[in-house]
Structure formats: C-alpha cells, structure tokens
Amino acid sequence: MKVVIKNWHAIAQWRWDTGSNDPDDADGEGDVCGICRVPYEGCCPSCKMPGDDCPLSALGECSHVFHMHCLLQWIGTAASKQQCPMDRRQWVTAERKVDSTRS
Amino acid sequence: MATTALTAQIVLKWQNSFARLNRGQPGISGLLSFSEAWSIATAFLRPRDLADTTPSEHNMQDVRASFDILSRSKMLPMLLENFLEDMRKQLYLITRDINTMMSQYENTGDPQYIASLVYRLVEWFQAWSPIPELGYTVISAYKLAFQTHVFSVLPPSFSSGFKDLIASTFTLSYSTSPPSWTMGPSSSEVKTPPVRPDIPLWTAYDTLGLLDRYESLISSVCYEHIEAHVLETCTGKWGEPMLAPLREWMADKVVPWMIMPYARGARTAAEAQSMLQSVGSRFDFHVCKTLSDLRTREIFDIIIDYPDSLSALQDLKECLQRVDQRTQLVATLRKANKRRLLHPGADTKDILTQYVSIIRCLRIVDPPGVLLFKVADPIRRYLRERADTIRCIVASLVGDGESGDSLVDENEPIQPLQQMQVEDYTDPNWEPEPIDAGPDFRTNRPSDVISTLVSIYDSKDLFVKELQVLLAQRLLAITDGNYERERRNIEILKIRFGEAALQVCEVMLRDMTDSKRIDQHVQSHESLVLHPTIISRHFWPPLQTSKFIMPGQFKQIQDNYAKEFTAFKPDKRLHWLPHLGTISLEITLQDRTVSAEVPPLAAAFIELFSEKDTWTVDELVNKIGSIDRSSALKALATWVDLGVLKEDDNSQYKLLETADASGSGSRTAAPRPANIMEDAPAVLTVQQQQAEQMKVYWKVLHRGNAHKPRVTEFGPDTDDAEDCSGYDRTIEQLGAFMEAARREGLVTVKDGVWKLNRQ
Ligand SMILES: [Zn+2]
Numbered sequence: 011m012k013v014v015i016k017n018w019h020a021i022a023q024w025r026w027d028t029g030s031n032d033p034d035d036a037d038g039e040g041d042v043c044g045i046c047r048v049p050y051e052g053c054c055p056s057c058k059m060p061g062d063d064c065p066l067s068a069l070g071e072c073s074h075v076f077h078m079h080c081l082l083q084w085i086g087t088a089a090s091k092q093q094c095p096m097d098r099r100q101w102v103t104a105e106r107k108v109d110s111t112r113s
Numbered sequence: 114m115a116t117t118a119l120t121a122q123i124v125l126k127w128q129n130s131f132a133r134l135n136r137g138q139p140g141i142s143g144l145l146s147f148s149e150a151w152s153i154a155t156a157f158l159r160p161r162d163l164a165d166t167t168p169s170e171h172n173m174q175d176v177r178a179s180f181d182i183l184s185r186s187k188m189l190p191m192l193l194e195n196f197l198e199d200m201r202k203q204l205y206l207i208t209r210d211i212n213t214m215m216s217q218y219e220n221t222g223d224p225q226y227i228a229s230l231v232y233r234l235v236e237w238f239q240a241w242s243p244i245p246e247l248g249y250t251v252i253s254a255y256k257l258a259f260q261t262h263v264f265s266v267l268p269p270s271f272s273s274g275f276k277d278l279i280a281s282t283f284t285l286s287y288s289t290s291p292p293s294w295t296m297g298p299s300s301s302e303v304k305t306p307p308v309r310p311d312i313p314l315w316t317a318y319d320t321l322g323l324l325d326r327y328e329s330l331i332s333s334v335c336y337e338h339i340e341a342h343v344l345e346t347c348t349g350k351w352g353e354p355m356l357a358p359l360r361e362w363m364a365d366k367v368v369p370w371m372i373m374p375y376a377r378g379a380r381t382a383a384e385a386q387s388m389l390q391s392v393g394s395r396f397d398f399h400v401c402k403t404l405s406d407l408r409t410r411e412i413f414d415i416i417i418d419y420p421d422s423l424s425a426l427q428d429l430k431e432c433l434q435r436v437d438q439r440t441q442l443v444a445t446l447r448k449a450n451k452r453r454l455l456h457p458g459a460d461t462k463d464i465l466t467q468y469v470s471i472i473r474c475l476r477i478v479d480p481p482g483v484l485l486f487k488v489a490d491p492i493r494r495y496l497r498e499r500a501d502t503i504r505c506i507v508a509s510l511v512g513d514g515e516s517g518d519s520l521v522d523e524n525e526p527i528q529p530l531q532q533m534q535v536e537d538y539t540d541p542n543w544e545p546e547p548i549d550a551g552p553d554f555r556t557n558r559p560s561d562v563i564s565t566l567v568s569i570y571d572s573k574d575l576f577v578k579e580l581q582v583l584l585a586q587r588l589l590a591i592t593d594g595n596y597e598r599e600r601r602n603i604e605i606l607k608i609r610f611g612e613a614a615l616q617v618c619e620v621m622l623r624d625m626t627d628s629k630r631i632d633q634h635v636q637s638h639e640s641l642v643l644h645p646t647i648i649s650r651h652f653w654p655p656l657q658t659s660k661f662i663m664p665g666q667f668k669q670i671q672d673n674y675a676k677e678f679t680a681f682k683p684d685k686r687l688h689w690l691p692h693l694g695t696i697s698l699e700i701t702l703q704d705r706t707v708s709a710e711v712p713p714l715a716a717a718f719i720e721l722f723s724e725k726d727t728w729t730v731d732e733l734v735n736k737i738g739s740i741d742r743s744s745a746l747k748a749l750a751t752w753v754d755l756g757v758l759k760e761d762d763n764s765q766y767k768l769l770e771t772a773d774a775s776g777s778g779s780r781t782a783a784p785r786p787a788n789i790m791e792d793a794p795a796v797l798t799v800q801q802q803q804a805e806q807m808k809v810y811w812k813v814l815h816r817g818n819a820h821k822p823r824v825t826e827f828g829p830d831t832d833d834a835e836d837c838s839g840y841d842r843t844i845e846q847l848g849a850f851m852e853a854a855r856r857e858g859l860v861t862v863k864d865g866v867w868k869l870n871r872q
C-alpha cells in the first residue's frame with residue numbers, strides 16, 4: 011500500500027519563541043507579561059492585534075520578557091529608573107541564543 | 114231591606130237614564146230611535162265568519178246616523194263592550210285557522226304557511242275592524258283584544274317559523290321573480306306587483322303588531338344573516354381586505370332591507386336615515402365583531418401565512434378599534450402557541466421563525482406593542498429554556514448558507530442593538546402607556562427583530578461567544594482561502610453588536626489573511642501539500658484538544674513546514690493542533706486506488722498500516738499518542754466503510770491489499786428475509802406502504818438527533834421528510850409513529866422515554 015497526500019489543510023497556533031518555552035505547556039495559557047498580566051500571545055492594553063503588531067521585547071539579561079509596548083512605556087516613566095519592573099535590576103538586553111541553539 | 118231613601122235613589126236613576134236615552138225627544142220617540150240605532154250599529158259591527166259569503170248590506174248613512182245617536186246617548190262604551198263580547202264568541206274561528214295553518218307549517222317546515230297564516234289573520238283583522246269614525250279608543254281596544262287573542266293562541270313553533278320567514282325576506286327583497294305566496298291573498302286581484310316583493314309581508318306584520326312583539330327576533334335574524342355572510346366570504350381569505358367589501362355589502366343589501374322593519378314610518382330619506390342610525394351602528398358593530406372573532410380564531414395560521422396575510426391583519430386592526438376583543442386575541446394566540454409551537458417536538462428554528470412572524474404581525478395589529486408583549490412572554494420564557502436558541506439566532510444572523518429563510522428581513526436596515534430604556538418623561542413625544550398594558554410592559558422595547566431576539570437574554574455576551582464559536586468553525590473549515598462572506602458578516606455584526614465585541618473576530622480574520630500570506634511564502638521556498646491555518650491563541654474560542662503525533666511522512670511534512678515558518682518569522686514557532694483539519698489522500702493498493710478526504714486521525718492510522726498490515730486498536734493508539742478509544746474506532750470505521758480495512762474476529766484490523774471477495778457485503782446488503790415472496794404484487798398493499806413510510810421516518814429519526822426527533826419532519830405526504838414545513842404534525846402523530854416504531858421493535862419505551870433499540 012502506498013499513501014499519497016494530495017492536500018492537507020491543517021490548523022496550527024503560533025507561539026513566541028522566548029527560548030524558555032516548555033513544550034509540555036503546549037496547551038496551557040502560556041506565560042504572561044509581567045507588566046500587563048496578559049499572555050505573551052495576547053496583546054498589550056494599547057494594541058488590538060496580537061503578533062507582529064504587538065511583539066515581545068528582547069530578552070533581558072535578567073531573563074525577563076515583556077510585551078515590547080509595555081516595556082517601552084515602563085522604561086519611559088521616570089519612576090522606572092531604567093530598571094526591570096520584576097527585579098529592579100538595570101534593564102539590559104541579552105544576546106539572543108535561541109537561533110543558534112536551534113539551527 | 115229597601116228603605117224609602119233607597120227606593121227614591123232608584124227612581125232618580127231610572128229617570129236620568131230615560132232622559133239620556135230619550136235625548137229630550139217628545140214622548141218616547143227618542144227612546145224608540147235609540148233602540149233602532151242600537152240594533153243597526155250592533156248588526157254592523159258583529160264579527161262575521163269569513164266563510165260566510167252572503168253579502169252583508171249596510172246602508173252606511175244609516176250606520177253613521179246610528180253611531181251618532183248612540184254617541185249622543187253616551188252609549189259608545191256600552192256598544193264597544195257589546196262588540197267585544199260578540200267578538201269573543203267568534204274568536205274560535207280564528208283559533209281554528211291558526212291551528213290548521215300551524216299544523217301545515219309543522220308538517221312541512223315551510224315558512225310559506227306562516228306567510229299564509231299572517232295574511233289570513235290580516236283578513237280577519239280587517240273584516241272585524243270597526244270603522245274609524247268610532248274613534249281611537251274603540252279601534253285600539255279592538256286591536257288589543259284581537260292581538261291578545263292571536264298571541265295567546267299561537268303555538269311556540271310560530272317563533273321559529275316567523276324567524277325563517279323573516280330570513281327569507283333578505284333574498285326576497287331583491288328577488289325579481291318572487292313566489293306567489295309572498296303577495297298574499299290580494300295577489301289574485303289585478304294589481305301591479307310591489308317594487309319590492311317583501312313589502313306586503315312587512316305591511317301585514319305591521320298590521321298585526323308582529324313587528325313590535327318580535328322586535329328582538331327580527332334583530333337576531335339580521336345578526337345571523339350578517340354572521341353567515343361574514344363566515345362565508347371571509348373564512349381563510351386573508352390576502353385581500355375584507356372589511357371594506359363587507360361594509361359595502363351592508364350598504365347595498367342590508368340597509369335597504371332594514372328600512373322595512375326599522376324605518377317604515379319615514380316620510381323622507383333624511384328621516385329614514387336618522388331612524389336607521391342607531392340600529393345601523395349596532396349592525397356595523399356586529400360586522401366588526403364577527404370578523405374580529407373569525408380572525409382571532411384563525412390568528413395562528415394567519416401569522417404563518419404572513420406576509421401574504423397582511424390584509425387580514427389590517428382588517429383585524431380596524432375591527433379591534435371598534436370592538437374590544439384584544440383580551441380574546443391574546444388568549445387565543447397564547448393557547449395556540451402553547452399547543453402548536455411550544456412543545457418538545459418543534460424545532461427551535463421553527464419556533465424562532467414563528468416568533469419573528471408574530472412580532473411583525475402583532476405590530477401591524479397593535480403598534481404600541483401591548484398585545485405583542487403579552488403574547489411574546491411565554492414564547493420568550495420557553496426559548497430561554499432551550500439549549501440551542503442562541504445558536505439558532507446566531508446562525509440566522511450570519512446566514513447559515515442553506516436557505517434564504519433567515520430570521521432577518523434583508524430589507525430591514527442594519528442597526529445597533531437597542532437596549533431597554535428607562536422612560537423619559539421629559540421627552541416631548543412621551544405618551545402614557547396603553548390602558549391594557551400590564552405593570553411589566555415597557556414602552557421603549559426594542560423595535561427591530563434582532564434586538565428583540567437578543568433581548569430574550571439578559572446579556573448579549575452569550576451571543577458574542579456563540580458568534581465567535583460559529584465564526585471560528587466556519588473559518589477553520591475554509592480550505593480555499595475564500596472567507597469574503599465571513600468578512601462581510603463580521604462587518605454587519607460589528608454594526609449590531611459594536612466594534613469591541615467583535616474585536617476577537619477581527620483577529621481571527623487577520624489570522625486568515627496572515628496564514629494565506631505565510632503559506633504563499635513557504636510554498637515559494639518549498640512546495641508542500643500542507644496548507645495550515647495559523648491562529649492566534651487566546652483569540653479563538655477554545656478548541657478540542659488532543660495530543661497525538663502524526664506518524665511517518667505526515668510528521669516529516671509538518672516539520673518541514675515548521676522550519677520554513679520559523680525561517681520566515683524567526684521569533685515565532687508553530688504549534689500543531691494535530692486532530693483538526695482535513696486531509697485528502699490517495700491510497701494505492703494492489704488491485705485498486707481509493708481516494709478519500711479524512712480527518713487527520715484517520716490519515717494517521719492508515720499511514721501506520723503501511724508499516725504492517727494488521728493492528729489492534731490498542732497498538733494503534735499506543736503508537737499515535739493519547740487518543741480516546743471511541744475516536745480511534747470512529748477513525749477506523751472510516752476505512753472499513755471504504756473497504757480498505759477489515760475488522761476481524763480478534764478485534765484486529767487488517768489491511769485489504771486486494772478487495773474483499775465478499776465485498777463490504779455485510780454492511781450494504783441486509784440479510785434477505787427467508788420467506789421472500791416469489792411473485793410480489795405490482796401494487797403495494799396499504800400495509801406495505803406503511804412499512805415503506807416507516808423506513809422514511811426512520812431515516813429521518815436517525816439523521817437527526819434520535820433522542821429528540823423533529824416532529825415537523827414527519828410528513829406522510831413527502832418523499833423527503835425535510836421538505837415538510839409548518840407545524841401540522843401533532844404530538845399525537847409523533848406518538849402514533851413512535852408507537853408503530855415500537856411495534857416494529859425499533860425503539861423501546863420506558864417511563865415515557867423513548868430509546869433507540871440498537872442491536
Ligand atoms: Zn504587557
């Protein structure tokens with residue numbers, strides 16, 4: 011017997027690659043943005059469309075990730091003192107290692 | 114003992130009496146002439162038998178002179194008394210005629226004998242009537258005595274005969290060739306026939322005082338005549354206005370008739386008009402009442418017929434303004450709804466359709482909406498209890514694509530949902546609520562159909578959720594990338610439900626666009642048979658989850674696609690929902706090729722059969738991942754049905770590289786009954802036809818939800834039960850069918866619950 015696929019209509023979800031995704035959490039709600047408490051794959055309070063229009067921030071050296079818009083807004087306030095809102099360490103963007111490990 | 118005084122009194126009286134009778138004439142000549150006058154007058158007045166044909170010769174001059182003498186002697190009262198006494202002795206003659214003619218009527222039931230009797234009584238009346246010179250007192254005393262006797266002798270059956278006779282005057286009044294009995298006995302004389310053949314009858318009734326005595330009977334004849342005409346001309350006729358033609362008919366046919374009983378004394382047209390005014394208004398009221406009663410009885414079917422029945426509804430509106438039948442209308446419609454609509458056998462879609470028609474129809478009849486409020490209440494409560502109501506409304510909102518029978522009128526402007534409002538008394542257009550509005554009635558109820566339907570529920574959130582589910586299902590089923598219809602739907606829904614409520618649907622649509630763009634990009638790098646719809650989680654309704662891994666070449670293709678995706682979108686990864694979607698396959702076997710479009714799980718299983726050709730269910734499940742057993746069996750059944758797999762006795766599935774010799778025989782052809790008749794008759798017996806019918810019903814039962822059969826689908830007169838419409842299948846019919854099915858052993862019943870008998 012030979013099975014030939016003529017056409018395949020499949021359904022998939024997209025996920026942000028935060029480098030720390032737990033494959034076992036595939037069907038869970040996923041991690042939330044520490045600033046707005048909305049899941050990463052949702053969108054920040056000032057956006058209506060998720061995904062490319064409301065991307066994630068770069069990974070901080072402290073390993074925290076936020077909606078980019080949330081983080082920019084936070085950093086823009088005087089009170090932030092340019093610190094990560096989760097751990098109050100100076101915000102420094104980390105090198106992305108994800109791509110190198112994958113490819 | 115007579116005293117002297119008493120004797121003197123008697124003498125004085127006698128002298129007075131003598132003087133009066135003698136009238137101061139010389140000697141006793143006065144007394145003599147009085148005596149002659151008395152005998153002439155009494156002879157003239159004596160009631161004679163009509164059968165006595167000997168001509169009675171009276172010198173009218175002598176008669177008048179005699180009456181004059183008697184009058185001057187103040188003897189008229191005495192004369193009248195004498196006349197009435199004579200009359201009493203002769204009354205048996207009239208009684209005899211009445212009895213004869215009434216028994217003729219009673220034997221035949223023909224009102225013409227009543228007419229003859231009436232004319233005969235007129236003859237008696239005229240023959241015995243004193244001359245007018247005797248004055249009003251005498252004439253009216255005579256009339257009273259005559260009528261008192263006649264009415265005391267007439268048997269009870271006269272009323273019904275007289276009623277029939279009156280009824281016949283309706284057609285008689287404009288008859289061009291009336292039967293001869295209508296003319297009375299005088300018709301034998303040379304006389305031009307009257308303009309209206311019924312006039313002699315009316316004159317006779319009047320003479321005998323029948324019009325006064327039977328006044329209410331005559332009105333009831335007219336009421337019944339009106340009722341019969343309304344029922345005959347208007348029943349089931351809803352497509353054209355009927356009230357106006359009815360009023361024309363009244364003016365043309367009934368009003369002219371009314372002149373005889375109700376305006377006989379009129380000398381001018383204006384006088385007649387004013388005499389007819391009050392009775393005419395009563396009869397017009399009766400027209401409205403009869404029509405309104407009729408339409409009330411028909412209201413449920415009129416609503417089904419809407420908009421073809423628009424005219425009937427407008428008539429009803431006009432009638433209700435004249436006759437207060439609103440309470441009856443509400444009661445009747447509520448009862449009909451309960452009996453014909455709000456029962457478990459009716460489809461939710463049908464209930465909604467009828468509810469929408471009720472909304473439209475009652476708004477015509479009663480624009481303020483009081484009737485609608487009262488009728489709608491039980492329907493809304495019933496719909497609220499039904500699990501699939503929201504789904505039905507939503508399906509209709511987005512057009513379910515099957516039929517044009519959407520609840521929403523396409524001509525109705527799309528507008529935002531209207532919420533209930535609090536009454537605003539500062540509004541210059543504010544009006545007090547109609548008098549029969551109940552305490553719950555709210556004037557500012559939403560007026561468009563969709564708002565009304567949505568307002569069955571306290572919040573619109575349920576609708577939005579259901580909308581999202583429906584749209585998600587639709588969008589995920591789209592394989593050709595054409596979702597323009599859904600885009601248009603969402604635009605319309607945004608107007609109704611507001612942008613915010615539809616925001617997630619916007620994301621769904623954008624996911625569709627993005628998926629298409631991504632796929633174009635991926636295909637340009639590596640041509641793959643896989644075309645996924647990539648969705649944003651959190652923005653789609655929860656989807657069924659299951660964890661299994663597509664085997665073999667499927668996994669390979671998925672991985673290739675995911676790699677291309679990540680190359681295109683470096684910050685994203687793909688997460689497959691393996692059980693969703695459809696796969697179109699071609700299975701090449703030794704002796705045949707099978708094409709099929711199957712769900713992914715079925716595809717996964719058949720892929721495994723290319724590794725080895727015999728698997729148990731457990732082996733397959735273990736290989737794929739976590740799958741519940743019933744899903745696995747269903748997926749396998751797909752291939753068994755297609756003749757690719759075969760289940761053997763050890764609950765193993767085996768690949769059929771060559772087609773099974775016995776075919777999929779056991780599935781398609783039922784075992785033949787042992788005693789098949791060699792020469793079946795060409796025409797089915799009734800019993801056979803019923804059995805055939807049963808099969809159709811049975812198919813319907815199985816097609817639908819077997820536990821909740823759709824009553825409306827059971828039509829004995831259609832091939833395809835789905836063509837049946839309307840609510841004419843009663844719960845009794847369903848019961849009969851289920852009972853028949855039970856006899857056939859197809860279902861069992863226990864404690865009133867029917868169950869399919871699955872062997
Ligand atoms: Zn955020």
Ligand SMILES: [Zn+2]
Pocket residue numbers: 053054055056057063064065077079080
């Ligand atoms: Zn944003």
Ligand SMILES: [Zn+2]
Pocket residue numbers: 070072073074094095096097098099
């Ligand atoms: Zn941090």
